[in-house]
Amino acid sequence: MRLKADLTLFAISIIWGSAFVAQRVAGQVGSVYIFNGVRYLLAAFVVLPFAYRVFRSPGPAQKISTAQYRWMIVAGFFLFIGSALQQAGVKYTTAGNAGFITSLYVVFIPILLFLFFGEKPHWVFIMAVLIAVAGAFLLSTGGSFDVRFGDLLEVIGAFFWAFHVIILGKYANKFESMTFSVGQLAVCGILNLLLGLVVEPMPVFDGQLLFAIGYTAILSLGLCYTLQIWAQKHTPPADAALILGLESVFAVISGWLFLGERLAALQALGAIMIFFAVILSQFKEWTSGNIDPDRLVEGR
Numbered sequence: 001m002r003l004k005a006d007l008t009l010f011a012i013s014i015i016w017g018s019a020f021v022a023q024r025v026a027g028q029v030g031s032v033y034i035f036n037g038v039r040y041l042l043a044a045f046v047v048l049p050f051a052y053r054v055f056r057s058p059g060p061a062q063k064i065s066t067a068q069y070r071w072m073i074v075a076g077f078f079l080f081i082g083s084a085l086q087q088a089g090v091k092y093t094t095a096g097n098a099g100f101i102t103s104l105y106v107v108f109i110p111i112l113l114f115l116f117f118g119e120k121p122h123w124v125f126i127m128a129v130l131i132a133v134a135g136a137f138l139l140s141t142g143g144s145f146d147v148r149f150g151d152l153l154e155v156i157g158a159f160f161w162a163f164h165v166i167i168l169g170k171y172a173n174k175f176e177s178m179t180f181s182v183g184q185l186a187v188c189g190i191l192n193l194l195l196g197l198v199v200e201p202m203p204v205f206d207g208q209l210l211f212a213i214g215y216t217a218i219l220s221l222g223l224c225y226t227l228q229i230w231a232q233k234h235t236p237p238a239d240a241a242l243i244l245g246l247e248s249v250f251a252v253i254s255g256w257l258f259l260g261e262r263l264a265a266l267q268a269l270g271a272i273m274i275f276f277a278v279i280l281s282q283f284k285e286w287t288s289g290n291i292d293p294d295r296l297v298e299g300r
Helices: 002-028 033-055 066-090 095-102 105-117 123-141 149-170 177-199 207-231 237-245 247-259 265-281 283-288
Strands: none
Touching: 002 066, 002 095, 002 207, 002 237, 002 247, 033 066, 033 177, 033 207, 066 095, 066 149, 066 177, 095 123, 095 149, 095 247, 095 265, 105 123, 105 149, 105 265, 123 149, 123 265, 177 207, 237 247, 237 265, 247 265
C-alpha cells in the first residue's frame, strides 16, 4: 500500500507539472479568467460526487456550518487571486519558469506566518528564502537585471498560494475536506468567470483550449486532488513533500518536450536552487516527522 501511495503521488506530480503546459497553451490564445473560471467550475463538478458521498454517508447528520461557508469563501478568494496571477503570468513566461516560481509558495509560508501570526521562522527557513530569492533571480533573468513580467506575476501569485495554504492549515482543517474543496473551487471558478466576462473577449473554444480546460480541470484539479487525499493517508508526510515537490521539475521537462522550451545554464542553476530551497524549507519538519499534511494540499 505504501508503494502504491508513493507511485500515486509521483503520478500526481507529473500531471501537476505537465498542467503548466496546458495553461501555457491557453495563455497563448489570450484566455486568463474565462479559462480559469470554466476549469475550476468543472473541477468542482468533478469533486462533487465524492463530496456528496461523504455528506450522505451513514453516521451523525452532516451539516455545513456558517463558519465553513465563510472560510470556503475566503479560501476560494485567495485561490482566485493565486490562479489568476499564475495564468496571467504564464502568458508571458515559460511553463518551466511558472512551475518553479509557483513552488516558491512553500518557502513564503514561514515568512507570512511570521508577519501575520507572529510565528518565528527557523533558521533553516531563512536560508531557504535567501537561496530561493537568488534562484528566482537567475531563473527569471539569466543573470541580467531584466526581470520578466510573467515571472514577476508568478512571484506575486506564489504569495497568494502561500496564504491559501495557511488558510487550509489553520482554519479549513476544522471542516470536512471534500465539501470544503467543492466550495472553494466553486468560489474560485465563479470569481474568475465573472471577472473574465467583464474584462476579456470571449475566447474561441477550439480543440486546444478545450483540451487545456479538460486536462487541468478533470485531471490536475479534480482527480489529483482526490487521489492526493487518499495517498497521503498511506505515506509519511515527509515522503509526500519530496514527491510532490517534483512538480516543478516535471513542468520544465514538459515544457521542453511539448513546447520546445529551453533553459540557459544560469537559468538551470536558478531552477536547481529553487528546488533545493523548497526541499530545505521542509528540513526541520522532515527530521521531526511533523510536516503538516494540510500544507501539501494546493490547488492548481
